[in-house]
Amino acid sequence: MLEIKDLRASAEGKPILKGIDLAINKGEVHALMGPNGSGKSTLAGVLAGREAFEVTGGQVLYQGADLLELSPEDRARAGLFLAFQYPVEIPGVSNLYFLKAAVNAVRKHRGDDELDAMDFMELVRKKTGVVKIDEALLHRSVNEGFSGGEKKRNEIFQMALLEPALAVLDETDSGLDIDALKIVAEGVNSLRSPERSVLVVTHYQRLLNYIVPDFVHVLVDGRIVRSGGRELALELEEKGYGWLEAEVGATNG
Amino acid sequence: MPRIGTEADVSESNLARLATEVEKSGIPWLDRLRESALDRFETLGLPSTREEEWRHTNVAPIAATTFTRASASGGAVSKAELSALALAELGCPRIVMVNGRHAPDLSEVTGLPSGIQVESLAAVLRSRPDEIEPHFGNSARFEDRAFTALNTASFEDGAVITVAPGAMIETPIHVLYLTAAAGVAVVSHPRTLVVVGDDAQASLIESYQSLGDGAYLHNAVTEVTLGQNARLDHVHVQSDGPEAFHIGSIQSLQARDSRWTQHNISFGAKLARHDVGSVLGGEGAEATLNGLYLAVGDQHVDNHTVLVHAKPHCPSHEVYKGILSGHAQAVFNGRIVVRPDAQKTDAKQSNKNMLLTDDAMIHTRPQLEIYADDVKCTHGATIGRLQEEELFYLRARGIGLAEARSILIHGFVGEIFDKIAFDPLRERLAGEALTIMARELGSGEER
Numbered sequence: 001m002l003e004i005k006d007l008r009a010s011a012e013g014k015p016i017l018k019g020i021d022l023a024i025n026k027g028e029v030h031a032l033m034g035p036n037g038s039g040k041s042t043l044a045g046v047l048a049g050r051e052a053f054e055v056t057g058g059q060v061l062y063q064g065a066d067l068l069e070l071s072p073e074d075r076a077r078a079g080l081f082l083a084f085q086y087p088v089e090i091p092g093v094s095n096l097y098f099l100k101a102a103v104n105a106v107r108k109h110r111g112d113d114e115l116d117a118m119d120f121m122e123l124v125r126k127k128t129g130v131v132k133i134d135e136a137l138l139h140r141s142v143n144e145g146f147s148g149g150e151k152k153r154n155e156i157f158q159m160a161l162l163e164p165a166l167a168v169l170d171e172t173d174s175g176l177d178i179d180a181l182k183i184v185a186e187g188v189n190s191l192r193s194p195e196r197s198v199l200v201v202t203h204y205q206r207l208l209n210y211i212v213p214d215f216v217h218v219l220v221d222g223r224i225v226r227s228g229g230r231e232l233a234l235e236l237e238e239k240g241y242g243w244l245e246a247e248v249g250a251t252n253g
Numbered sequence: 254m255p256r257i258g259t260e261a262d263v264s265e266s267n268l269a270r271l272a273t274e275v276e277k278s279g280i281p282w283l284d285r286l287r288e289s290a291l292d293r294f295e296t297l298g299l300p301s302t303r304e305e306e307w308r309h310t311n312v313a314p315i316a317a318t319t320f321t322r323a324s325a326s327g328g329a330v331s332k333a334e335l336s337a338l339a340l341a342e343l344g345c346p347r348i349v350m351v352n353g354r355h356a357p358d359l360s361e362v363t364g365l366p367s368g369i370q371v372e373s374l375a376a377v378l379r380s381r382p383d384e385i386e387p388h389f390g391n392s393a394r395f396e397d398r399a400f401t402a403l404n405t406a407s408f409e410d411g412a413v414i415t416v417a418p419g420a421m422i423e424t425p426i427h428v429l430y431l432t433a434a435a436g437v438a439v440v441s442h443p444r445t446l447v448v449v450g451d452d453a454q455a456s457l458i459e460s461y462q463s464l465g466d467g468a469y470l471h472n473a474v475t476e477v478t479l480g481q482n483a484r485l486d487h488v489h490v491q492s493d494g495p496e497a498f499h500i501g502s503i504q505s506l507q508a509r510d511s512r513w514t515q516h517n518i519s520f521g522a523k524l525a526r527h528d529v530g531s532v533l534g535g536e537g538a539e540a541t542l543n544g545l546y547l548a549v550g551d552q553h554v555d556n557h558t559v560l561v562h563a564k565p566h567c568p569s570h571e572v573y574k575g576i577l578s579g580h581a582q583a584v585f586n587g588r589i590v591v592r593p594d595a596q597k598t599d600a601k602q603s604n605k606n607m608l609l610t611d612d613a614m615i616h617t618r619p620q621l622e623i624y625a626d627d628v629k630c631t632h633g634a635t636i637g638r639l640q641e642e643e644l645f646y647l648r649a650r651g652i653g654l655a656e657a658r659s660i661l662i663h664g665f666v667g668e669i670f671d672k673i674a675f676d677p678l679r680e681r682l683a684g685e686a687l688t689i690m691a692r693e694l695g696s697g698e699e700r
Contacts, residue, residue: 049648073657076650088642092667101650
């Protein structure tokens with residue numbers, strides 16, 4: 001599904017990712033953990049095509065194609081989904097209008113007929129249950145005035161509508177209370193399938209109690225310094241990131 | 254920049270001379286009014302940028318153009334030609350003026366509901382001039398407005414809309430001013446008079462359009478008189494050609510408890526200036542000014558609004574929004590005057606601008622003059638760009654760059670269009686706005 005080879009990227013001339021290698025197969029759920037500033041969100045941004053980051057080396061293959069060659073919209077149309085850490089507010093654009101435009105852009109790319117208003121509403125009703133999103137939010141401007149939890153639910157709702165092949169959740173748990181976290185996690189779990197891969201980017205182990213990953217990777221200073229199973233997350237929970245950072249410091253020093 | 258030429262010099266302009274060619278009407282009050290208007294125009298001259306009200310809008314290109322009276326330019330227009338215009342067929346009764354003169358063949362005002370009259374100004378002046386005398390020139394004062402003086406001295410025709418007291422007219426009336434002249438720069442002075450009686454309600458659409466891309470001048474004046482508890486929903490659409498000059502004044506006088514909702518939509522024209530004003534002259538009168546301007550390329554659009562709160566308990570709501578691209582320039586000057594009597598005034602004003610290029614420029618200025626002490630007045634202006642973060646969010650959901658931009662622009666202008674109640678017009682205007690912006694963005698940078 002996704003193969004990242006020696007990926008290097010910088011922001012404002014400063015190297016952030018310093019050689020990432022990561023492979024995600026179909027149906028797998030990977031967690032990417034790491035301390036603040038380790039490059040987690042940069043990696044998520046590079047995968048989605050955020051222009052603020054400059055790729056300085058390496059390669060990303062997505063379903064066998066060169067992902068980095070694609071525009072952000074073409075990545076999304078090809079089934080890559082980024083759940084934003086900070087979902088963007090767009091005043092004056094109704095959530096429903098935005099969602100319909102997105103769904104139809106992806107459908108068009110796949111060669112499916114675009115949905116009319118009625119068919120789209122039917123799809124919406126089918127999917128609102130996934131994250132228990134309040135219908136009133138659909139008629140408001142995109143994310144405008146939404147609470148933190150509502151914004152994150154709106155992200156997962158979009159994921160449910162767009163049915164991506166690879167979802168990257170960028171710190172979807174940050175700022176959520178436990179109830180909102182559970183709802184979001186249940187939403188993600190209900191979308192797990194043998195055809196769909198997920199990369200969960202998080203600072204905290206907590207989310208991984210609810211979205212149980214197949215693999216855990218730890219990112220420190222732009223490199224994956226350790227990979228393992230679920231138990232690695234628990235170890236981090238217990239010991240924090242300090243010991244890994246110290247190890248990296250020792251190697252570098 | 255090329256359009257900033259020398260200062261306007263009325264002596265170079267042939268506009269005053271053209272005014273002298275207008276035939277005497279034989280109506281004493283009108284001929285006297287025209288004569289003093291012409292005197293006033295000759296005294297004032299075309300405004301120069303040394304005048305505060307015209308500081309950012311240079312009308313030198315108008316002074317430098319030799320105009321022909323539009324009515325003398327011939328130019329018959331067929332129904333088919335008219336129908337081809339995006340904003341001509343709105344599915345409501347319309348009165349059409351071509352090159353400043355009533356075109357009965359293109360007008361469709363039969364079967365109007367009772368209580369409303371839609372007539373050519375020239376016809377009313379021929380048959381019943383005394384009926385309009387009390388209202389004519391009442392709100393459109395020309396003492397310190399050169400272009401209004403010029404219009405008063407020069408107009409040849411226009412529209413008169415009269416709504417009888419108590420009449421509730423649901424169907425909007427469309428007054429369409431069309432310039433169709435090839436090869437010569439023509440000038441017309443459209444004049445619209447709207448009188449809505451006590452307790453009456455009506456809906457008016459005024460539009461200014463052209464066939465062909467040549468240079469011309471629309472120097473328009475619209476006067477509105479609203480009786481007690483009268484309501485007028487008033488959409489003004491300026492959709493002139495790319496080489497056109499449009500100078501317009503839209504003035505209203507409002508009696509007690511009347512409500513004027515004025516939508517001022519401005520597309521096209523090389524140079525456009527709109528003076529919109531109302532005197533809230535009775536307790537509880539309410540004015541809503543809802544404006545949108547789009548300017549691309551090297552267009553220049555200037556909106557000067559003046560709301561005079563003369564009596565207590567009058568609310569006013571004003572939102573003007575603009576999108577500027579290329580080297581376009583816009584001016585927004587929003588003046589609110591609260592007279593000593595006008596306690597409990599509640600006036601809100603905002604001006605929001607989206608600049609799509611580094612070279613586009615907006616001059617925005619609120620002007621509050623408050624002489625009463627128990628009032629609420631708020632104002633604010635914003636200037637922003639298409640947000641990269643918003644664009645990325647849309648693109649990250651599969652929406653292409655062009656569509657993403659169009660969605661954001663649609664969102665920005667939606668606030669204005671949503672207030673236009675007449676569906677066919679709202680849809681056409683929104684479509685027209687998106688077409689203009691898509692063309693502009695398409696011709697811009699490639700990504």
